[in-house]
Amino acid sequence: MTEQERLYRFNHPLTPGDAAPHRAAAALRFEEAWMARCIAGIEQEQGDVRAGTLEGFRAALDRRLSEARATPSEGARFVAEDASREQFRAIVREYALDGLTEAQAMFAVMPRLDPESLPPVMRILIDEFGCGNPARVHSTLYRNLLAELELPTALEGYLQEDRVEAAFSLVNLYHWLTKRAPTVDAYLGALAYTEGAIPWSFRCFVAACERLGIQNHAYFSEHVHIDAYHARDALLALSRRHRAHGVDFHAAWLGAELARCVGDEAFERIVRRAMGAKDVFRIEARGKRYCVVKACPHRGGDLSKGVVRRDGKAITCPLHGATFALPSGRRLGGPECSDLEVTEDGAGPEDRRPA
Ligand code: FES
Ligand SMILES: [Fe+2]
Ligand SMILES: [Fe+2]
Numbered sequence: 001m002t003e004q005e006r007l008y009r010f011n012h013p014l015t016p017g018d019a020a021p022h023r024a025a026a027a028l029r030f031e032e033a034w035m036a037r038c039i040a041g042i043e044q045e046q047g048d049v050r051a052g053t054l055e056g057f058r059a060a061l062d063r064r065l066s067e068a069r070a071t072p073s074e075g076a077r078f079v080a081e082d083a084s085r086e087q088f089r090a091i092v093r094e095y096a097l098d099g100l101t102e103a104q105a106m107f108a109v110m111p112r113l114d115p116e117s118l119p120p121v122m123r124i125l126i127d128e129f130g131c132g133n134p135a136r137v138h139s140t141l142y143r144n145l146l147a148e149l150e151l152p153t154a155l156e157g158y159l160q161e162d163r164v165e166a167a168f169s170l171v172n173l174y175h176w177l178t179k180r181a182p183t184v185d186a187y188l189g190a191l192a193y194t195e196g197a198i199p200w201s202f203r204c205f206v207a208a209c210e211r212l213g214i215q216n217h218a219y220f221s222e223h224v225h226i227d228a229y230h231a232r233d234a235l236l237a238l239s240r241r242h243r244a245h246g247v248d249f250h251a252a253w254l255g256a257e258l259a260r261c262v263g264d265e266a267f268e269r270i271v272r273r274a275m276g277a278k279d280v281f282r283i284e285a286r287g288k289r290y291c292v293v294k295a296c297p298h299r300g301g302d303l304s305k306g307v308v309r310r311d312g313k314a315i316t317c318p319l320h321g322a323t324f325a326l327p328s329g330r331r332l333g334g335p336e337c338s339d340l341e342v343t344e345d346g347a348g349p350e351d352r353r354p355a
Helices: 003-011 021-046 054-070 074-082 085-099 104-112 118-128 138-148 165-180 184-201 203-212 218-245 249-277
Strands: 280-285 288-293 314-316 323-325 331-333 342-345
Touching: 003 021, 003 165, 021 165, 021 249, 054 184, 054 218, 054 249, 074 203, 074 249, 085 138, 085 165, 085 203, 085 249, 104 118, 104 165, 104 184, 118 184, 118 218, 138 218, 165 184, 165 249, 184 203, 184 218, 184 249, 203 218
Parallel strands: none
Antiparallel strands: 280 288, 288 342, 314 323, 323 331
16 A cells, blocks of 8 residues: 555545554554645745745746646547547546545544634535535535446455546645645645636546536536636635635645645656557548547557558457458457457547647
8 A cells, every 4th residue: 555545545544443543553654754844845946935925926826827827738639629528537537536535534624624714625625525415415426426337336446446646645645735734825825726726727627528428417517607607716715724724835735736746747757658548540531530449459569560451440459361341340250359449539630740
């Protein structure tokens, strides 16, 4: 078990052993060292990370969010445009550590907030739990998505497999921020960044669901919509708290940067692993582009070296000659095997990239 998994189990104890005192002490020691490393990295990279004032914090936040929008990552493009159903499934599987425990860390922050900043944060929490409607609880929306993709819907299922380390750290960060960060200002800063980033950063997941015909996209589409309001609530909490008590904006900015760095790293690592889940290549046939799984379903022959029929309606494996229809992927002939996974690539000709 990795240190991040140990810490995750401490934050979400599934067995009495996860919260045992010796394990808890080891998990917290690891967390302290991990957070110190992350903060040192941010301070080193940015020199002076002090946003100083509310206006300074807002300006720095706006800059960060517009930078992210202006330079979408290759991972986001891949998810939106290229990921096969299997690859998307691999991404959803990794994020289950977060999706199935959505917003639980927020409970711990409530008693730490002052009466001025608590109501807007409470409003976010109420939304996270479906405004009283069990069907709209965010973790339920995630469970529905998992069920459609034929993945386990209980958290235990995800702790028995090999997981991307950064997927644990994404959740662990919020437990530190809400429970153990020296000031709750760090949490509010992280909340402002996360809620501000999601309406844009989740769009690639919405696009993937649309492209792949996934019905249970509400987990993503709901966040794209509602987090625009949550971003406003998070900033309102910060400004109210500042008026009433003063906010340590150095801590708030560190929180925002922690959320960005840990969140981005988790996304990139999860997507990178999913890319390897099934290697795909692109072909052009009859003016359209398709993403085709490289490994032939017969014995893994490399279909990227296969022959595409002149009319673009079939591809033949170079190894034993299995032939598949394009774009359906249906096996037309050759050795017995399942159909080929082919997805249409929606990008136009001006956006062609090498396969
Ligand atoms: S591996 Fe492709 S036909 Fe056998
Ligand atoms: Fe949520
Ligand atoms: Fe939110």
